[in-house]
Amino acid sequence: MRCIGVINQKGGCGKTTIAMNLAACLALLDKRTLLVDMDPQNHCAVGLAVPEDQIERNIYDVLISARSEKSLAVNSIIWQISQNFDLAPAGIELAAMEPQLAGKDRREELLRDVLAGLGDSYQYVVIDCPPSVGLLTFNALRASDEVVIPVETGYFALHGLIRQLETLTILRQQCSQPISFKVLASMYDVRTKLAREILNELRKNHKSDMFQTVINFNTKLKEAASFGQPISEYDPSSKGMRDFMALAQEIIESEQPHNLEKSVESVESQLRAISKTADELLTESQQKLGVRSVRGEQQDKKISLQEKIDNFYGVRQNQGKVEFVALYPRAKSVLLAGDFNNWQPANTPLNPQGSNGRWSVDLPLAKGRHSYRYIVDGRWQEDPYNQNIQPNEFGEYNSVVEVK
Ligand SMILES: Nc1ncnc2c1ncn2[C@@H]1O[C@H](COP(=O)(O)OP(=O)(O)O)[C@@H](O)[C@H]1O
Ligand SMILES: [Mg+2]
Incomplete structure (x- = not known):
């Protein structure tokens, strides 16, 4: 045994x-x-x-x-x-x-x-x-x-x-x-x-x-x-x-x-x-990424690489707006549903950002706790880049954002 x-x-x-x-x-x-x-x-x-x-x-x-x-x-x-x-x-x-x-x-x-x-x-x-x-x-x-x-x-x-x-x-x-x-x-x-x-x-x-x-x-x-x-x-x-x-x-x-x-x-x-x-590998890759982006964008000020990478996916708050960012390289449509739009995704699409698979949308949300999910090519799912989740009544998970 x-x-x-x-x-x-x-x-x-x-x-x-x-x-x-x-x-x-x-x-x-x-x-x-x-x-x-x-x-x-x-x-x-x-x-x-x-x-x-x-x-x-x-x-x-x-x-x-x-x-x-x-x-x-x-x-x-x-x-x-x-x-x-x-x-x-x-x-x-x-x-x-x-x-x-x-x-x-x-x-x-x-x-x-x-x-x-x-x-x-x-x-x-x-x-x-x-x-x-x-x-x-x-x-x-x-x-x-x-x-x-x-x-x-x-x-x-x-x-x-x-x-x-x-x-x-x-x-x-x-x-x-x-x-x-x-x-x-x-x-x-x-x-x-x-x-x-x-x-x-x-x-x-x-x-x-x-x-x-x-x-x-x-x-x-x-x-x-x-x-x-x-x-x-x-x-x-x-x-x-x-x-x-x-x-x-x-x-x-x-x-x-x-x-x-x-x-x-x-x-x-x-x-x-x-x-x-x-x-070590993580630091190394981040450095490489940093060199490329700094040169490519011809910026003389060094961007915080960590910030750049961390901000790439997930949710972040900026002056009363919440930005939802997701990476779905093969998706044809990414919609957002949450308590803020009565869970009706049709009017809240994420917009593709160029051809790198990045999708995002900015929403003005009221202060407090909001639950949401993405609908990717018709399939409902939680935000894979937001670790703040809570179970919902369907036995699945909603993602959660706390707006301050
Ligand atoms: N490989 C996986 N792919 C997708 N979801 C997963 C995977 N492994 C675990 N999960 C989900 O993540 C959550 C936590 O996993 P769980 O196995 O309960 O972890 P633990 O027992 O260590 O707390 C569950 O909702 C589970 O369904
Ligand atoms: Mg367990």
Whole structure:
């Protein structure tokens, strides 16, 4: 049984999406797979259409009773999702586990002990973790032979790669057994040339510490979860499906890691090196870009390059107006709908800015909080360059702008 923890203290970097779809694809490749949800938010059940109100017992009950006479077996909480694919759901009670077990001996090893009781029922166990580093994540860590660290590689996220890897410092203090750690680039935006170049370079330099597979940003993955299906059921022909099949295959083909003497310290320093390379490449590319634009526009005053790049997409405010800027090189029309136009996009198009794929519009908006979405060639979506989002009633997300 190979046990794979999906760990990163950063929320929204794709852990649950990866855990669910990796498990689904391993199952599709004939591997008996159990997905264990250790996040009190129980997102795996939601994303796999397990009715939450009918979950009577969850992994909390198993863990909390593990060392008592009336211990509850993992088997008794399992939901079958599809052939070869089972889920051990989480529950909100998990959030209280840490204080309840304060001072208890070997409390970080409960999950490991419990999974050991499964014997050979499963070939793979995938563990989804909460976005924090505490008892639940330590339990996942102790139970894992391998750890997948999803790292969001959208353009903006690359700036703070090191922050995404901070988890490692904490794990280092907690981890005694040998584990293989590997970074998985997630939410990769292939449309951004810079992100593309950086990823290629990282992969060249840090081959053994990163998965060859990259999980691209693919809205089908988001849609699949909102329909309660893994991508293998929702859209088997999607790019998201291709990525997860490739990941499952890469994991199956990689032998159980054998260079286990590799210490966590050395893994940590390798990950730091990855992050440093990313920062260097980013700075280098920005400098190149700066030289070109300064010469090209014959400006003697140096523009802040960072400002130039950061302002390229997203929303910015300028003297009572809000500018919406998006990059859609292949789009034929980009419209804007929001609470400010009664969600009627027809009269608020973004205008193409030359032939570089950049679209923008200036709107005078009242002070306060506004929600909006783009309609790109007829398809509604959130603004991919605005990280301020909130769920809407359709199970999707609206982008949000706060006008000051
Ligand atoms: N590769 C991807 N492409 C598009 N959307 C994604 C991708 N990965 C995750 N998402 C979306 O981003 C949000 C956060 O992802 P999630 O997997 O829940 O992260 P975490 O579990 O780390 O908090 C979800 O809405 C999810 O559907
Ligand atoms: Mg999650």
